[in-house]
Amino acid sequence: MPSPNGKPLIGITGPQTKALMPRLCVALIVKLYGGEARQIRPQDTLDLSQFDGFVVTGGHDVDPVLYAAEPEVQPKYDAERDAFEQAVIHAALNSRTPLLGICRGAQLLNVCRGGNLMQELKSRRQITSNRWTVLPVKTLCIRQQTQLQRLLGGAKAPINSLHNQAIDRLGDGLQVSGRDLDGIVQAIEDPGYDFLMGVQWHPEFLLYLRRQRHIFRHLIACARRFQDVRLQARR
Structure with a gap:
């Protein structure tokens, strides 16, 4: 059902169980910027057309x-979650609902657009560490004249890293907006959408950095515009 208080309704995806902390962090920042956060899971019965935005969160690797x-x-796969989040992404693509993919969410967005993934990164790293960390100890090189650059500003930004797979061949309509120092894709976007972005790092764990909060603030702003257009069309 729509948000009862008129706020843009943001669906936050995740597995049926676990992964509580990242989803709570996303919900916190969504509420901070005036959105209504709703956790959605594979076994939920949903009308995806009621949502004004989506955040597809991180987790298990995407099944190749x-x-x-x-x-x-030999990672862990979650076929139920893959199918559910594919449905969410395709619904968002078809309706042009604002969507942010985080880590596996960015990877799955790329796959839904016909791209593929690198299944292991250790052998491809020459400069950056393969160590997982929530701390912003890695460097994001931002492509200029992109939405990501307009949100984060500058040419570089500190990011964290909790992934062992990454985007390889880009999906249709997507462009790379950020890479790490090894050239591994860290951000993608579709300039033809108001907000369609995937980031390989976890900005929900970096909310103490103002630049990272800008990503969520803009998502909510775009979701509010999407909500306004949708409501006007119903009148």
Whole structure:
């Protein structure tokens, strides 16, 4: 059902169980910027057309069968979550609902657009560490004249890293807006949408950095515009 208080309704995806902390952090920043946060999971019965924005959160690796590849590593997959979040992403793409993909969410967005992934990164890292950390100890190189650059400003930004897979071949309509020092894709966006972005790092764990909060603030602003247009169309 729509948000009862008139705030833009943001669906925050996740697995059926666990992954509580990142989803709570996303909900916190959504509420801070005036959105109504709703946690949505694979077994929920939902009308996706009621949402004004989505955040597809991080978690298990995307099953390579979704981009017609053989497994190269032995990670954990979550087929139920893959199917659910694919449905969310395709619904957002079709309706042009603002969407932010975080980590696996960015990867799945790329796959839904026909791209593929690198299944392991250790062998591809020459400058950056393969160590997972929530601390912003890695460097994001921002492509100029992109939405990401307008939000974060500057040419570089500190980011964290909690992933062992990454975007390889870009999906249709997407462009790279950020890479790390090894050239590994860290951010994608579609300039033809008001807000369609995927980031490989976890900005929800960096909310103490004002630049990172700008990503969520803009998502909510775009969701509010989307809500206004949708409500006007119903009158």
